[in-house]
Amino acid sequence: MSTAAVVRYWLACDFHRERRIRAVLSSFHTAGGQLQPGIVDHLAGRRINQIKPSQPNKPYSAAEWERLAQACNTMIKSANTDHRRAVEASERGMESSDASLSEERLAWIIRSSGPLAIRSLMELFPTATVETHQLVVSLRRSLFPDQDVAFAYNLLFAIRTGIVPDGIDALLTGDVTRTGPSSILLSYMKGRTGKESLVLSRAAVRVLDQWLEHSALLRGHAGDQGSQLWLGTNQRTKEGGRTIFTTPRTQYRRRVWAQRAGLIDDDGGRLQIHGGRVRATFHHLKDRSAWTGRTTIDPNHSAKVEADHYLSSHTPAQKDAIEGIIEDAQTDIRRKAAPPLVTNERDAAKFAQQFPNLVQEAELDLPAVQKLLDAEQDVFVAACASPMKSPYAPVGKLCPARPWVCLLCPLAVFTARHLPNLLGLKEYFSAQAAQLPLPQFMGVFGPYAARLDEEILPRFSTWEIAAAAGNHQTLPLTLEEQGCY
Structure with missing residues (x-):
């Protein structure tokens, strides 16, 4: 490998690729590998590609933000309704002695067996018909939330809290400390600063409680993965493959979820779901949430009351003095300009x-x-x-x-x-x-x-x-x- 070939490649790549190649070559040289003197000189010098400064994440518009939250709520409400109905059916099937493949009996068997692959589940019902197969698939999806449902909860939780995306994804059940019937202290890891904690709002507490209830059955079959907060099943799992996943917020999942939810941006294109933009929008709205559009001395007073009591009580001499000050200031500004x-x-x-x-x-x-x-x-x-x-x-x-x-x-x-x-x-x-x-x-x-x-x-x-x-x-x-x- 010649010096010219390395430099030619660096000139054609970006900062991050050059940084990784430099790290590999430096480690190779430190371990005793032989490199040309020119390459060694370049490793000791400055990089050819400089990192481009990043741009702040642009908040979503009010309409996009509303559509995003509405899509999450719609999916969660539908999945939660199906989950409750399937759980009630499984409880009736547990008490039933009927050996037929009724919906209640199927729900109880699937609940007891856990989120197996569809083929493995169907082996439990050798006499099943096509309708029974469809019912098994539907009950499995209802009893154990899939990755789309887990992502909807994950995204809605980010909308309600504004926590950094990597901090939300890495949450464990042990990070949730309940301090009261409707209050939770959440500990999470922020990459740039370290361990942080947040007292959740009432809306965020409701989302988290609903998710913990919705994922309780799946968590019971997850084994060591049960300590992960975000769990989801794969409905298309092959025989012997993984059925439980703990990373619902992948790039593929964000793209597919937005397509299935039919989300569009203000320009009519497909809305891109970005964790950084979600966090930026949360803080953007939080900064404006306390602003009422008017300023009053006492929050218990209306603008009219304060105007009547504080702005209309000047004597004629005081008004003349105020107008004189304003005129002098305006004259000074005009003179300087x-x-x-x-x-x-x-x-x-x-x-x-x-x-x-x-x-x-x-x-x-x-x-x-x-x-x-x-x-x-x-x-x-x-x-x-x-x-x-x-x-x-x-x-x-x-x-x-x-x-x-x-x-x-x-x-x-x-x-x-x-x-x-x-x-x-x-x-x-x-x-x-x-x-x-x-x-x-x-x-x-x-x-x-x-x-x-x-x-x-x-x-x-x-x-x-x-x-x-x-x-x-x-x-x-x-x-x-x-x-x-």
């Missing part, structure tokens, strides 16, 4: 045409605009259209905002002469990002740094930014900012 005003225009008339909203809100005339453009109203990183009408201070008082607050201010105008200080502010942001934890930096400087990097600096040319680099003034910081930030 507005694009920054970046210009290289020195003519006041053209500037007024480009930014009419700023001129109107700040009540600027052409002389005031010209002062703005001539750097007479410059602050550290911008030119302020109206320092005495700041959104961060009462009208008539000078704006007290820190330099980076101008980056989100609707009155700020950024020009090329402000580039040095803008670049200095960018360096300051970089230093704080390296010093502060990310949540703290984003809470204090995040919106301003994003505005500077994404909306202001990109509007200047590369040569303007290069010419302004390194010429910024000292950032005006308070003593607290110098010590804390």
